[in-house]
Amino acid sequence: MTTNLQAYRGSLLHFLADPAFSDESHPSHDWHEDGLLIVADGKVQAAGDYATLHATLPPNTVVHDYSGKLLMPGFIDTHVHYPQTDMIASPAEGLLPWLETYTFPTERQFEDAAHAANVAEFFLDELLRCGTTTAMVYCTVHPQSVDAFFTASEQRGLRMVAGKVMMDRNCPDFLRDTAESGARDTETLIQRWHKRGRALYAITPRFAPTSTERQLQLAGELAAAYPDTFIQTHVSENEAECAWVRELFPNARSYIDVYDSYGMMRPRAMYGHCIWLNERDRQRMAETQSAAAICPTSNLFLGSGLFDFERADDAGVLLSLATDVGGGTSFSMLQTMNEAYKVARLKGSYLPALRMFYLATLGAARSMQLEGTIGNFAVGAEADFIVVDPQATPLLQRRTARRESLEELLFALALLGDDRAIAATYSAGRQVHVRETT
Ligand code: GUN
Ligand code: ZN
Secondary structure (H helix, E strand, O other): OOOOEEEEEEEEEEEEEOOEEEEEEEEEEEEEEEEEEEEEOOEEEEEEEEHHOOOOOOOOOOEEEEEEEEEEOEEEEEEEEEHHHHHHOOOOOOHHEEEEEEEEHHHHHHHHHHHHHHHHHHHHHHHHOOOOOEEEEOOOHHHHHHHHHHHHHHHHHHOOEEOEEEEEOOOOOHHHOOOHHHHHHHHHHHHHHOOOOOOOEEEEEEEEEOOHHHHHHHHHHHHHHHHEEEEEEOOOOOOHHHHHHHHHHHOOOOHHHHHHHHOOOOOOOEEEOOOOOHHHHHHHHHOOOOOOOOOHHHHOOOOOOOHHHOHHHHHHOOOOOOOOOOOOOOHHHHHHHHHHHHHHOOOOOOHHHHHHHOOOOHHHHOOOOOOOOOOOOOOOEEEEEEOOOOOHHHHHHHHHHOOHHHHHHHHHHHHHHHHHEEEEEEEEOOOEEEOOOO
């Protein structure tokens, strides 16, 4: 069989380590002003200097010229709800009224498989327009919402993680499963989708208040029976929610301890929000390699609180950034970085742009135990990458022309960029989005 070889020239950036914990002897990133990315059969064959690598290409290899633009790994959004696409930017006074007023009625519509398929297509278009090539996705309580999502992502060849919401109390009847039916449906979906092509399954109890102890127990049993599946849920997002969890689980040491006591803190567990944690909670996250999905646009929008980067870093928690659409107000990981930066400032911390791009790529892949598969340009990794245009808007063009460092270039992209800055998106070496210019 002949190899499909493609080469891409541009300024090349990818990460090797967390910039917050690296030094000159262990550089955090690899940067080539004039770089070349070589892709063979959808996988990275080499990434480095154009001058060095160009000479290694067989004659007649087409080199796609993205000079003046940046080539970097696709973004990874570690917490997002595809069924909430149509209700993005719905106002409410906080999380719990927002769930009642908008979220549950919107999710009800996913009983209809055709509706689910329609929203899944739009959602994936939107992710790719924003340069997001992998996401950890909540579906609804309906198994058909998962089938619709994975069918759409499979057709596009995307690396996606998703799962059926499990919810057996404190929700409308029309969205309620039972402990047993939720577990049974989840297991069927794991067997149908987990590791089929690029699909990966996440066991998805919505959050502790909407699951009985029996449901959490069964979810924990599935997590043990299928140790390479993912787990995703919400934790310590909002103060009213935390007070409710204390009432519902009076014997738990803390909110996250509810999940811990059912065996749901383990590698590949992704906890959304993690705002109102205590020191012991953070320690447990680090010990168990459970990861935090930081959702700044959502937390500001719903008034949930400010993530504490410094305390999370002191404990050594695995971190990544996430949109949490529809609580989040943008699909763009660049806009998500913009808000993360300001949240860090309000907490007295400082987030360099390099760190933010790390968190949206390799940091997320590490949080998901997928390093080597996605998140950077390691040899053999899947070639999910984006072409970022520092001249996408007049303002970006003007500001980036005056940049004096890579940090300043990335910072301008994070603060001023959005979907317009994504010139093209590639998944497993195939172009899956190209920006239309006027
Ligand atoms: N907690 C439980 N469900 C949800 C949800 O759909 N969005 C957010 N932001 N928090 C939740
Ligand atoms: Zn969420």
